[in-house]
Amino acid sequence: MPHLYVEYSANLPGLPEQQMLTELVSAVCSHPSIVDEFDVKGRIAATQQYVIGTGAGPRGFIHADLRLLSGRTPEAKKELSDLIAEVLRRLTPHPMGMLVQVSVEITDMDRASYHKSKL
Template sequence: MPHLIVEYSRNLAGFPEAQVLAELNAAVCASPEVADEADLKSRIAPVQQFEVGTAPAHRAFVHAQLRLLSGRTPEAKKDLSGRVAEVLRRLTPRPAGVQVQLSVEIVDMDRPSYVKERL
């Protein structure tokens, strides 16, 4: 815990994956909600096949999902989603004539059933 998954539409050419991951990890790990930076697992993936609405021409998206063990306050979740959104807002390419949608989702993982081990 936590897990950070970023997906973006393939029409965002030049998406700086390595920089985005590095800055997202720094932003999330700076939160008091993350006790050990080694607990954060992040990944990023371009989505090859996608649709945005019913008229997808000239549309793109970036979506981040931050999965946390349950029990965080609404304020803590809002802070974390804001940290993620700030990085993505700053680093996401904005091709001319393309509407880019940005979204961040915080998901509670069921604490009693979650298994994590360091091998």
């Protein structure tokens, strides 16, 4: 914990996956509520099959979900969301004429049922 999942529509050519993940994990680790940088795990995946609304025209999306153990304040969650959104907006391509949606969600994981081991 934390786990950072990034999913994006495959019609965003040139999205710099590794750079984006590196900058996102660095942004999350920079927040004072994150105790150990080793705990932050990030992954990214392009989605081939998707539908965005019902209208015509090219559309794309990128969405990040940061999953944290429960207990952080709403202010801390908002700060983390803003840090993630800034990186997504800066690095997500937006081809001419395409509407691209950027979204971030902070999800609480239940402390009582979460398990982590180190091998």
